[in-house]
Structure formats: structure tokens, C-alpha cells
Amino acid sequence: xxxxxxxxxLINRLGLHVRxxxxxxKTAESFQSQVLIDREGFDQVNGKSIMSVLTLAAAKGAKLTxxxxxxxxxxxxxxxxALIQERFGEED
Amino acid sequence: xxxxxxxxxxxxxxxxxxxxxxxxxVNIPKYWLHDRELQGELQRFNHALSLSKQQIQRLKxxxxxxxxxxxxxxxxxxxxxxxxxxxxxxxxxxSRNIIATEKINAEWAVAKTLRQIMELFxxxxxxxxxxxxxxxxxxxxxVQKNLLGKTDEGTIKTKQPVVVLAHDLSPADLAHLxxxxxxxxxxxxxxxTSHTGIIASAMGIPAVVGVENLLKHARNGDAxxxxxxxxxxxxxxxxxxxREYRQRKKVYQTTQSHLLAERNLPQQTKDLKxxxxxxxxxxxxxxxxxxxxxxxxxGLFRSEMLFLQSxxxxxxxxxxxxxxxxxxxxxxxxxxxxxxxxxxxxxxGQTPSEREANPALGVRAIRYCLQEKKIFRTQLRAMFxxxxxxxxxxxxxxICDMNEVYEAKKLTVKICDELRQKxxxxxxxxxxxxxxxxxxxxxxxxRLAKMVDFFSVGTNDLIQYxxxxxxxxxxxxxxxxxxxPAILRMLRRLTKTGEKYKIPVNLCGEMASDPLFLPVLVGxxxxxxxxxxxxxxxxxxxxxxxxxxxxxxxxxxxxxxxNADASYHFLRKEMQKRFPEEFQEQEREK
Numbered sequence: 001x002x003x004x005x006x007x008x009x010l011i012n013r014l015g016l017h018v019r020x021x022x023x024x025x026k027t028a029e030s031f032q033s034q035v036l037i038d039r040e041g042f043d044q045v046n047g048k049s050i051m052s053v054l055t056l057a058a059a060k061g062a063k064l065t066x067x068x069x070x071x072x073x074x075x076x077x078x079x080x081x082a083l084i085q086e087r088f089g090e091e092d
Numbered sequence: 093x094x095x096x097x098x099x100x101x102x103x104x105x106x107x108x109x110x111x112x113x114x115x116x117x118v119n120i121p122k123y124w125l126h127d128r129e130l131q132g133e134l135q136r137f138n139h140a141l142s143l144s145k146q147q148i149q150r151l152k153x154x155x156x157x158x159x160x161x162x163x164x165x166x167x168x169x170x171x172x173x174x175x176x177x178x179x180x181x182x183x184x185x186x187s188r189n190i191i192a193t194e195k196i197n198a199e200w201a202v203a204k205t206l207r208q209i210m211e212l213f214x215x216x217x218x219x220x221x222x223x224x225x226x227x228x229x230x231x232x233x234x235v236q237k238n239l240l241g242k243t244d245e246g247t248i249k250t251k252q253p254v255v256v257l258a259h260d261l262s263p264a265d266l267a268h269l270x271x272x273x274x275x276x277x278x279x280x281x282x283x284x285t286s287h288t289g290i291i292a293s294a295m296g297i298p299a300v301v302g303v304e305n306l307l308k309h310a311r312n313g314d315a316x317x318x319x320x321x322x323x324x325x326x327x328x329x330x331x332x333x334x335r336e337y338r339q340r341k342k343v344y345q346t347t348q349s350h351l352l353a354e355r356n357l358p359q360q361t362k363d364l365k366x367x368x369x370x371x372x373x374x375x376x377x378x379x380x381x382x383x384x385x386x387x388x389x390x391g392l393f394r395s396e397m398l399f400l401q402s403x404x405x406x407x408x409x410x411x412x413x414x415x416x417x418x419x420x421x422x423x424x425x426x427x428x429x430x431x432x433x434x435x436x437x438x439x440x441g442q443t444p445s446e447r448e449a450n451p452a453l454g455v456r457a458i459r460y461c462l463q464e465k466k467i468f469r470t471q472l473r474a475m476f477x478x479x480x481x482x483x484x485x486x487x488x489x490x491i492c493d494m495n496e497v498y499e500a501k502k503l504t505v506k507i508c509d510e511l512r513q514k515x516x517x518x519x520x521x522x523x524x525x526x527x528x529x530x531x532x533x534x535x536x537x538x539r540l541a542k543m544v545d546f547f548s549v550g551t552n553d554l555i556q557y558x559x560x561x562x563x564x565x566x567x568x569x570x571x572x573x574x575x576x577p578a579i580l581r582m583l584r585r586l587t588k589t590g591e592k593y594k595i596p597v598n599l600c601g602e603m604a605s606d607p608l609f610l611p612v613l614v615g616x617x618x619x620x621x622x623x624x625x626x627x628x629x630x631x632x633x634x635x636x637x638x639x640x641x642x643x644x645x646x647x648x649x650x651x652x653x654x655n656a657d658a659s660y661h662f663l664r665k666e667m668q669k670r671f672p673e674e675f676q677e678q679e680r681e682k
């Protein structure tokens with residue numbers, strides 16, 4: 001069982017709005033590992049639950065700490081971080 | 093009798109019984125289960141979930157096939173979010189858990205889950221995220237209805253024609269309205285460009301949106317009158333009022349059929365002075381309605397509106413696609429596209445970097461475009477690439493200064509050179525014009541005229557900037573008068589400048605949509621007016637009954653007046669004399 005932890009800043013224009021959150025959750029679900037997201041001032045949420053992710057109210061500039069736990073934890077972290085850094089495919 | 097007012101989004105007058113669609117309100121049965129019933133209940137829940145998913149999936153396909161790309165795409169993204177919510181363990185697992193541990197029925201469990209989730213969301217400060225409660229409620233409401241065996245299709249079951257009253261009509265609600273039975277729509281939510289209006293226009297029924305507190309007072313079966321011209325909704329009207337409405341409806345229907353019969357007649361005065369009446373355009377879905385109203389050309393396409401609902405900047409390819417569609421629809425007649433009038437609070441999903449104390453005087457329109465050159469370039473390139481599909485005219489908004497015109501034109505020349513080099517076809521004869529909507533532009537109109545192919549006068553902003561009046565501010569709104577001597581002198585100066593430099597001077601403000609001002613505009617010598625498609629048939633009818641010489645006489649008198657209010661009343665009286673039916677009707681309304 002591997003565990004990874006990384007903090008990333010949202011750089012896409014709208015942050016984790018419905019479209020981005022949907023993508024994030026779908027991506028997280030494609031891995032066996034658990035995906036947890038922390039944001040300062042908020043309760044930790046399950047990264048595979050869209051409603052929970054939305055409650056983070058994470059706009060552009062928000063810092064999120066991801067924890068992935070499981071056999072494919074490293075790969076999951078890599079893909080999730082890339083998704084955020086590629087601004088969820090939004091064109092800026 | 094209760095009278096409500098809202099925004100008229102689809103014209104017409106209707107009278108009928110109210111059919112109220114309550115906001116996600118389903119009566120939820122609550123009961124306890126035996127242990128042996130639990131397994132079945134969980135299956136019932138699972139079944140409702142998969143039914144809900146299938147329905148949304150179908151809706152997605154329906155929208156994808158029916159609506160135009162831009163609108164459809166937004167809906168599809170929303171629906172994908174809804175699908176993800178139906179899969180969300182925070183909802184599914186929690187509900188299953190409640191069923192199993194509390195031994196209660198699925199409807200009750202879903203309601204409990206919803207309440208827990210809502211509580212979390214209501215604590216959120218940011219409006220966008222807090223508002224997502226609506227999406228969640230919408231999704232759960234669908235699950236509830238499926239548990240109860242109620243489907244969307246069965247929402248409206250009635251033999252009588254009904255007026256549908258709702259808080260808001262979702263794309264699903266609208267898609268399922270039984271054609272022929274619904275004779276009008278009114279909603280509490282929604283604005284001028286809401287879907288409700290577009291679909292109602294397409295169905296040919298009146299609609300009023302933005303009617304506050306409507307559902308608080310409306311009950312199923314109430315008698316409702318809807319006026320989709322003025323934007324009013326009347327519940328349980330007095331017999332007198334109802335009679336008046338029936339009268340009004342008759343007048344509207346006869347004029348409408350008269351007016352539409354005039355659709356293909358030339359746009360000219362009685363003494364054969366040609367005035368071209370073109371339409372304003374915001375969304376692609378409006379085009380069939382605009383054509384039906386008799387418009388041959390577009391005098392003002394507000395290019396930013398097409399993409400404003402989107403959360404990102406449209407790509408060049410997307411823009412080429414839309415602009416081509418529009419040009420093709422009206423070819424060989426011209427389409428005048430205004431480049432982005434963005435800035436202030438109107439941005440593509442961006443948050444303004446700095447909130448301006450006074451956006452009307454800040455970075456907007458051409459200023460924004462010249463600052464954000466990349467965005468501007470992309471739009472202009474897309475417009476030129478689309479230009480091969482019809483007759484394109486481009487105009488720049490909010491011009492104050494010759495340098496702005498110079499910079500913008502320089503960019504168009506550069507873009508044309510690039511296209512030529514890359515052998516991408518475009519129309520080299522695209523007319524480039526500017527909007528005259530600041531006093532500065534009026535004062536230097538003679539110089540600007542040498543730089544462009546046409547002027548288009550935006551009276552809304554011109555009046556606001558000249559008279560220093562914010563139309564939305566109730567305290568000063570009454571001072572907003574197009575007949576103010578300063579405005580009339582400016583307009584005359586502009587048409588004279590146009591004659592001298594041989595460029596067309598068009599007008600595209602709201603002044604053009606109000607038939608009252610028509611004699612003034614004809615007298616001033618405007619050759620092209622761009623107006624709301626809703627007003628077009630009436631304005632055309634009045635135009636065809638006016639005499640240009642008579643218009644000049646009226647205008648002369650108004651020019652002599654020192655008092656804008658007096659001019660307004662004078663003009664009203666003159667028009668009432670000539671068109672007793674059309675103008676009395678409005679007077680009674682006020």
C-alpha cells in the first residue's frame with residue numbers, strides 16, 4: 001500500500017466548478033486508490049464524490065492537498081496533478 | 093385580481109387556466125420497513141437511480157441533436173455533472189445506508205440525504221458553489237419522481253389548454269411541454285435571453301419571465317392572463333379586465349395577421365422613401381423567429397452574447413462555425429457584426445482583475461479589445477474567415493478617438509494579409525464601420541467618417557453619456573429622453589455628416605424599436621434601423637403608413653421645442669391622430 005501527498009494550486013479560470021469537478025471525480029474513479037482532498041478551513045473530502053468536491057468551493061488560486069492511498073497511488077497522483085496543471089483542458 | 097410584471101420574452105396575449113409546476117415539490121411518502129422488505133427497497137432505489145441516469149442520458153442526446161451547438165454544449169456539460177451526481181457515493185451510499193440502518197423507505201431516505209447535503213452547501217459563501225444546490229435538488233427530485241413512478245412526460249396531463257406557471261423551466265421541462273396544449277408560459281426566474289423565451293417564440297406562444305413571487309400567489313386552475321408584449325401576468329382578473337384583454341387579444345391577432353401579411357412588402361414610407369429595417373441578433377436560436385418577423389438582414393449582432401453563457405473564451409474554429417452559420421442564413425443580405433462589447437462585469441467566465449468603480453467609463457468594448465489583442469485578433473480572424481459565406485459588415489463599439497479606429501483597422505489589414513499569405517479565402521470587400529455612442533465620436537464625426545465605411549448610432553449609450561443619465565437608476569430614469577434637443581442635434585449632425593462624406597448612417601438603439609420615434613428618425617434621414625425582432629412588424633406597418641414629408645414637418649416642430657417632455661407629449665398626440673389604435677393601446681397601459 002503506497003500513500004502519496006501533494007499540494008497543488010488551482011490555476012484554471014473557474015476553479016473546481018461543475019465541469020472541472022466532474023472531470024476530476026471521473027479521473028479519480030478510474031483508479032483503485034482512495035483519493036482524499038484537504039483544503040484549509042474545510043473538512044477533508046472524498047475525491048471520488050462530486051458533491052463533496054463541490055463543497056470545497058475551490059475557486060482559482062485555492063490550494064488543495066491531495067492524498068492518494070492504494071496500489072496505484074503514485075500513478076493516480078501523477079494524473080490528477082497533471083489534470084489540474086493542464087487547467088482541465090480549458091482554453092485560456 | 094393580482095397583477096404582476098416581468099420581462100416580455102415572446103409576444104402575444106393569452107388567456108387560460110393556470111397549470112402550476114411546483115418547484116421540485118413532490119409529496120414524499122414516509123414509512124417503516126420490515127427487515128425482509130429491505131432488500132427489495134434497496135433494489136427499488138437502484139432501479140430509480142438507473143432510470144434517472146437513462147433519462148438524463150436520453151435528454152443529453154435529444155439536446156445534442158436538437159439545439160444549436162453553443163447552447164447544446166452548455167446543457168450537455170451540466171447534464172454530465174448531473175450524471176456524476178447520480179453516481180456519487182455521497183448520495184448513493186448514504187441513501188442505501190439510511191434505508192438499511194434506519195429501515196425506512198427509499199423516498200424518505202433520499203429526502204434525508206438531500207437535507208444533509210443541502211446543509212453543507214448552504215454554509216458556502218461563494219455564490220456559484222452555493223447555487224449548485226439547485227443542481228443537486230434537481231437530480232434528487234428526478235430520483236424521487238422515479239421512485240414514485242412519476243415521469244417527466246406525465247408532468248402536464250390536461251385536456252384543456254393551459255398557461256404554465258413555474259419557478260423556472262429546465263431544458264427538460266421545456267422539451268416535454270405538450271405542443272398545442274400549452275398556450276403561454278410565465279416563470280419567476282429568467283432574463284431576456286433565457287431559454288424559455290427562445291422556445292416560446294419558436295412555439296409561437298407568449299411568455300413572460302422574471303415575474304417575482306408569482307408562485308406564492310398562483311394556484312392550479314386560477315384564471316390567468318398573459319401579455320407577452322408588455323410583460324404582465326394577471327391572476328383572477330376582474331371581468332372588466334378580462335374583457336379588455338380579450339379585446340386586446342383580438343386587436344393583437346388582427347394586427348399580427350395584417351402585419352405578417354405585410355412581411356414581404358417593401359420597407360418604405362407611403363411616399364416611397366426606402367428605409368431598411370433590420371433586426372438585432374444575440375443567439376442562433378433566435379434566427380427562425382427573426383426571419384418569421386420579416387427581417388431580411390441583421391443590423392446588430394451582439395457577438396459576445398453567443399458565448400457569454402460559456403465559461404471560457406470561444407476558439408477561433410468555434411467562432412468561424414457560428415459566424416458562417418449566421419451569414420449563410422441571411423445571405424445575400426448583410427449581417428453587421430459588432431466586435432465584443434466586453435469589459436466591466438461582462439467577461440467570459442473571468443473574474444475581473446480589478447473591480448472598476450465606474451465600469452461604464454472603464455475598460456470596455458474597443459478599449460478592452462485593444463488591450464486584449466489576442467482575443468480581438470482571434471475574433472477578427474474568425475469573422476474574416478467566415479466572410480466568404482455571405483455579406484459581412486464589421487463594426488467597432490464605443491469609439492471615442494481616431495486612434496482607436498486606426499489601431500483596429502491596422503489589425504484588420506494585418507489579419508487580411510496573413511490570410512492572403514496562407515491562401516485562406518475571405519471577402520476583401522467587408523465593410524468596416526464604427527458605433528457612434530459617445531459624445532466625443534459625434535463631435536469628431538467628420539474626421540471619423542473619412543476612416544470608415546459606415547456609422548451605426550447606438551442611442552442607448554449615446555443618450556446615457558450625453559445626458560449623464562443612468563437609465564437603470566430610478567431616480568433619474570425619467571430624464572432619459574431621446575427627444576432632448578442635445579440628442580436631436582447630435583443625430584442630425586450625424587446624418588448630415590454621412591451625406592457629406594457619402595457613408596450610410598444607421599441606428600441600432602432601442603429608439604428604433606419604439607414606433608413612436610419613427611417619424612423623427614425618418615425625418616432625420618436615417619436609412620437603416622436595426623430593432624428587436626418583436627417590434628419589427630409593427631414598426632414596418634407604421635413606416636408604410638407614414639409620409640416622409642409629414643415626418644419632416646413633425647420633426648421641425650420638435651426641433652423648435654425647448655422642452656423634451658413637451659416634445660414627447662406632442663409626438664404622442666401627433667401619432668395618436670394618425671394611428672389611433674396602435675398608440676391609444678399603449679397609452680392606456682401607462
